Amino acid sequence: MKKISFILNSEKRNVYVEPxxxxxxxxxxxxxxxxxxxxxxxxDCGLCTILLNGKSVRTCLILAIEADGQxxxxxxxxxxxxxxxxxxxxxxxxxxxxxxxxxxxxxTATELLEKNQNPAExxxxxxxxxxxxxxxxxxxxxxxxxxxxxK
Amino acid sequence: xxxxKFIGKPVDRLxxxxxxxxxxxxxxxxxxxxNLLYAEIVESPYAHALIKSIxxxxxxxxxxxxxxxxxxxxxxxFGLYMKDRYIFAQDRxxxxxxxxxxxxxxxxxxxxxxxxxxxxxxxxxPSVFDPIEALKEDAPVIHPELGNYPHVPWFFPKGGTNVxxxxxxxxxxxxxxxxxxxxxxxxxxxxxxxxxCCMETHIAVGxxxxxxxxxxxxxxxxxxxxxxxxxxxxxxxxxxxxxxRVIAPYVGGDFGGKAGVTMEIIxxxxxxxxxxxxxKIMWRRDQxxxxxxxxxxxxxxxxxxxxxxxxxxxxxxxxxxDAGPYVEYGANVVNASGLSATGPYRIPNVKIDxxxxxxxxxxxxxxxxxxxxEMLFSVESHxxxxxxxxxxxxxxxxxxxxxxxxDSLAYGAPMNPNGLLEAIDKVVKEIDWGxxxxxxxxxxxxxxxxAIFWKAPAMPPNVSSTAFIKFSEDGSxxxxxxxxxxxxxxxxxxxxxxxxxxxVPPEKIRVELPDTDRNPYNWxxxxxxxxxxxxxxxxxxxxxxxxxxFEVVHxxxxxDKDTLYLEDEKVKCKLHPSFxxxxxxxxxxxxxxEDGTYRGGAIVGSGSFMPEFTSAVQDPETGQGGHPNVHYxxxxxxxxxxxxxxTGKVRILKAVEALDAGKAINPMNIKHQIYGGLLQGFATALxxxxxxxxNGKILNPNFTxxxxxxxxxxPDEVVPIIVEVPQPDGPFGARGIGEHPMIPAAPLxxxxxxxxxxxxxxxxxxxxxxxxxxILNGKKEVDDFxxxxxx
Numbered sequence: 001m002k003k004i005s006f007i008l009n010s011e012k013r014n015v016y017v018e019p020x021x022x023x024x025x026x027x028x029x030x031x032x033x034x035x036x037x038x039x040x041x042x043x044d045c046g047l048c049t050i051l052l053n054g055k056s057v058r059t060c061l062i063l064a065i066e067a068d069g070q071x072x073x074x075x076x077x078x079x080x081x082x083x084x085x086x087x088x089x090x091x092x093x094x095x096x097x098x099x100x101x102x103x104x105x106x107x108t109a110t111e112l113l114e115k116n117q118n119p120a121e122x123x124x125x126x127x128x129x130x131x132x133x134x135x136x137x138x139x140x141x142x143x144x145x146x147x148x149x150x151k
Numbered sequence: 152x153x154x155x156k157f158i159g160k161p162v163d164r165l166x167x168x169x170x171x172x173x174x175x176x177x178x179x180x181x182x183x184x185x186n187l188l189y190a191e192i193v194e195s196p197y198a199h200a201l202i203k204s205i206x207x208x209x210x211x212x213x214x215x216x217x218x219x220x221x222x223x224x225x226x227x228x229f230g231l232y233m234k235d236r237y238i239f240a241q242d243r244x245x246x247x248x249x250x251x252x253x254x255x256x257x258x259x260x261x262x263x264x265x266x267x268x269x270x271x272x273x274x275x276x277p278s279v280f281d282p283i284e285a286l287k288e289d290a291p292v293i294h295p296e297l298g299n300y301p302h303v304p305w306f307f308p309k310g311g312t313n314v315x316x317x318x319x320x321x322x323x324x325x326x327x328x329x330x331x332x333x334x335x336x337x338x339x340x341x342x343x344x345x346x347x348c349c350m351e352t353h354i355a356v357g358x359x360x361x362x363x364x365x366x367x368x369x370x371x372x373x374x375x376x377x378x379x380x381x382x383x384x385x386x387x388x389x390x391x392x393x394x395x396r397v398i399a400p401y402v403g404g405d406f407g408g409k410a411g412v413t414m415e416i417i418x419x420x421x422x423x424x425x426x427x428x429x430x431k432i433m434w435r436r437d438q439x440x441x442x443x444x445x446x447x448x449x450x451x452x453x454x455x456x457x458x459x460x461x462x463x464x465x466x467x468x469x470x471x472x473d474a475g476p477y478v479e480y481g482a483n484v485v486n487a488s489g490l491s492a493t494g495p496y497r498i499p500n501v502k503i504d505x506x507x508x509x510x511x512x513x514x515x516x517x518x519x520x521x522x523x524x525e526m527l528f529s530v531e532s533h534x535x536x537x538x539x540x541x542x543x544x545x546x547x548x549x550x551x552x553x554x555x556x557x558d559s560l561a562y563g564a565p566m567n568p569n570g571l572l573e574a575i576d577k578v579v580k581e582i583d584w585g586x587x588x589x590x591x592x593x594x595x596x597x598x599x600x601x602a603i604f605w606k607a608p609a610m611p612p613n614v615s616s617t618a619f620i621k622f623s624e625d626g627s628x629x630x631x632x633x634x635x636x637x638x639x640x641x642x643x644x645x646x647x648x649x650x651x652x653x654x655v656p657p658e659k660i661r662v663e664l665p666d667t668d669r670n671p672y673n674w675x676x677x678x679x680x681x682x683x684x685x686x687x688x689x690x691x692x693x694x695x696x697x698x699x700x701f702e703v704v705h706x707x708x709x710x711d712k713d714t715l716y717l718e719d720e721k722v723k724c725k726l727h728p729s730f731x732x733x734x735x736x737x738x739x740x741x742x743x744x745e746d747g748t749y750r751g752g753a754i755v756g757s758g759s760f761m762p763e764f765t766s767a768v769q770d771p772e773t774g775q776g777g778h779p780n781v782h783y784x785x786x787x788x789x790x791x792x793x794x795x796x797x798t799g800k801v802r803i804l805k806a807v808e809a810l811d812a813g814k815a816i817n818p819m820n821i822k823h824q825i826y827g828g829l830l831q832g833f834a835t836a837l838x839x840x841x842x843x844x845x846n847g848k849i850l851n852p853n854f855t856x857x858x859x860x861x862x863x864x865x866p867d868e869v870v871p872i873i874v875e876v877p878q879p880d881g882p883f884g885a886r887g888i889g890e891h892p893m894i895p896a897a898p899l900x901x902x903x904x905x906x907x908x909x910x911x912x913x914x915x916x917x918x919x920x921x922x923x924x925x926i927l928n929g930k931k932e933v934d935d936f937x938x939x940x941x942x
């Protein structure tokens with residue numbers, strides 16, 4: 001067991017981990033952060049996406065110790081006070097159905113909008129193409145992202 | 152036309168905020184405390200083998216392992232329609248990946264390691280993967296005891312063979328019908344297996360407390376049906392319904408895969424083995440592919456006779472369904488789609504044979520469309536080819552033969568009111584049917600495809616739905632039902648129905664997810680019948696509340712009940728315009744009378760609904776005499792595609808789909824079902840491509856090799872169209888639409904490919920490779936089918 005620490009959703013957290021513990025498992029099982037989901041365990045589906053120092057990563061593909069000393073943001077962190085305009089747009093568009101892909105999708109789209117406030121439709125599709133959704137046919141998700149900075 | 156305030160409006164989803172904030176809890180998000188145990192499955196490496204011995208002694212010695220359980224510990228059969236499945240394999244395994252034993256340990260890593268220490272000795276026996284091979288006299292018999300299995304009375308298994316069920320429909324005289332025809336067209340189509348690919352894999356947690364109470368948390372569309380099955384299976388251990396509680400929080404996708412009971416039964420068994428400990432079992436992605444249900448493979452032989460003027464005189468179809476080794480639910484897919492195998496056509500002479508066949512591929516069962524997505528590939532491909540062959544426009548051909556209200560269905564009952572012709576007309580207009588488009592790029596070909604479709608809910612004839620409604624002090628409502636929010640917008644639809652009657656806006660309504668202890672009965676959230684059945688129950692509960700409200704107001708104010716009405720959360724009176732009594736003032740604490748006493752008290756309502764016109768009593772030789780389906784939802788659809796002639800890649804330029812919802816409770820949710828369902832269907836048509844090795848082991852149980860659509864794969868444009876021909880017995884005229892958007896997708900693509908290139912592809916999927924090879928080899932018909940790889 002090794003003690004690591006990082007900033008998780010603006011809070012400093014310390015946690016003991018095994019060298020081979022995945023960040024996904026540590027967030028979910030040891031730190032109570034449940035929004036990143038297991039979907040494939042090999043980086044195919046994007047359900048476990050979080051932002052590590054502002055960049056999207058698949059928590060099923062990195063070890064918890066790699067996050068030592070860094071900054072992690074999940075949907076819980078976005079939702080603390082008032083929701084982000086992106087989250088509000090998803091609500092307005094009723095974008096999600098079963099909702100299981102939502103946390104990962106939101107983090108990927110958050111990263112996109114940080115880099116590019118007014119992405120073109122093709123850029124949105126490209127950005128979220130690693131986040132699988134089986135319910136929505138993506139259209140209501142794409143529309144919500146395109147709509148964030150239009151208003 | 153009646154004016155509605157909440158029905159027919161794009162009311163926002165009740166669950167969206169929870170899902171967008173990460174607050175929505177799925178089973179694996181619930182904390183079960185430090186006493187939680189984890190299970191790992193010991194799986195069969197063989198498609199068909201006898202189990203000679205199991206030695207778990209080493210696994211049991213591993214530190215952290217609590218217990219190893221196996222078939223001998225649970226010699227109980229289960230199944231929804233036919234009891235042909237065991238919790239763990241007994242003396243025989245029947246597919247690669249079947250559960251043989253389970254290791255229960257303190258943590259998942261220990262369980263995984265210890266599972267590899269369980270030694271199982273097998274004696275492989277011959278296996279069969281092709282449903283037609285499985286019918287041969289010398290085929291290995293997968294269930295030697297089939298003749299003794301309990302099943303519902305409308306199934307007809309043939310002991311000593313691999314035929315688990317055979318649905319026969321005979322109407323008119325098919326031989327005479329073919330004689331009357333000017334042309335007879337006959338061909339064979341092949342539809343492979345597919346996987347649901349819910350984003351959330353199956354998971355269940357079982358917990359038997361020291362008092363003997365069993366609680367199961369499951370990702371489930373069927374909490375009450377699961378409880379019923381668990382109670383049945385565990386009866387020998389002394390459990391009854393009251394001892395068992397199933398809690399179903401949010402579900403991360405279903406598509407039919409979380410209907411009935413699959414792996415949840417393992418969690419139940421394990422819980423009984425480690426009393427006092429919750430025990431969790433969660434499928435990894437590969438297990439999700441091979442040990443829940445897959446969609447069934449079908450070989451469809453179809454023969455249709457038509458007159459010169461395009462009138463269909465006879466229709467004969469034999470569908471061979473590869474249902475895998477356990478058909479307890481899948482057999483009803485075969486049955487239901489057998490009854491409706493004509494598609495939405497008016498045909499006087501019909502012969503349908505639908506065979507449910509045991510094979511040694513993984514168990515197969517319900518998948519969005521419940522057989523119709525599968526079989527309509529052959530029907531709607533064939534109808535287009537017939538129309539083209541006799542020189543009648545395929546849409547005109549469909550219009551001429553389209554089933555209408557009152558027409559007799561293949562099994563004799565009358566067709567319900569429907570907007571099929573209206574749907575056809577609207578799609579024709581939107582896709583600009585008849586206008587041939589040519590690409591400016593010589594390497595590209597453009598084609599259009601058309602298809603019509605239908606589907607009825609498939610369920611026992613006496614399926615019940617119930618609802619409770621209660622008020623809070625501020626006049627807000629809780630609706631307590633047991634339908635499942637599987638993403639389709641169920642919670643919102645139920646709120647809209649209650650809102651319309653009680654004038655309480657949906658934002659003041661909570662609809663609770665199922666818990667079999669607290670929520671009233673609902674069969675399952677399957678079959679696209681929840682808006683209809685549960686909607687009727689909620690409507691009745693709301694009407695009961697409204698009656699009670701009027702009764703109490705009448706008792707205190709003496710206004711005639713017939714003069715009272717609700718508006719904006721207030722009781723008003725037609726004869727006394729100045730009277731208005733807000734609901735919140737009395738729905739909990741009653742109304743105070745002049746002497747200071749109160750009348751009324753907290754108001755609650757309940758509603759129950761069961762169709763009383765359905766029956767599965769029919770002649771097994773002809774299918775005639777029953778009324779197995781409550782109604783059909785119909786629709787029409789078209790696509791315009793562009794094919795790259797060098798690579799064979801298909802791009803969908805435009806997709807149009809019209810559905811007859813009866814009454815759209817929430818048109819936004821219907822549009823969203825169309826976006827999602829069509830894409831799911833297009834993926835099965837174009838690139839989802841399941842492969843097995845020659846020993847029946849799936850080769851691509853992951854999203855790298857089994858491609859489901861990404862955001863880059865969506866059509867350039869999708870136009871959803873809602874048609875509304877009311878269903879007389881539906882809530883506000885509504886009928887279900889959840890599964891339907893997917894159903895026409897595959898024949899649409901096949902028909903459009905032929906329109907673009909003159910190449911008819913008769914086997915799914917219609918991959919870029921298949922198209923490109925056909926162009927290269929100058930083939931006009933393709934029936935290449937490669938699901939089982941050869942050595």
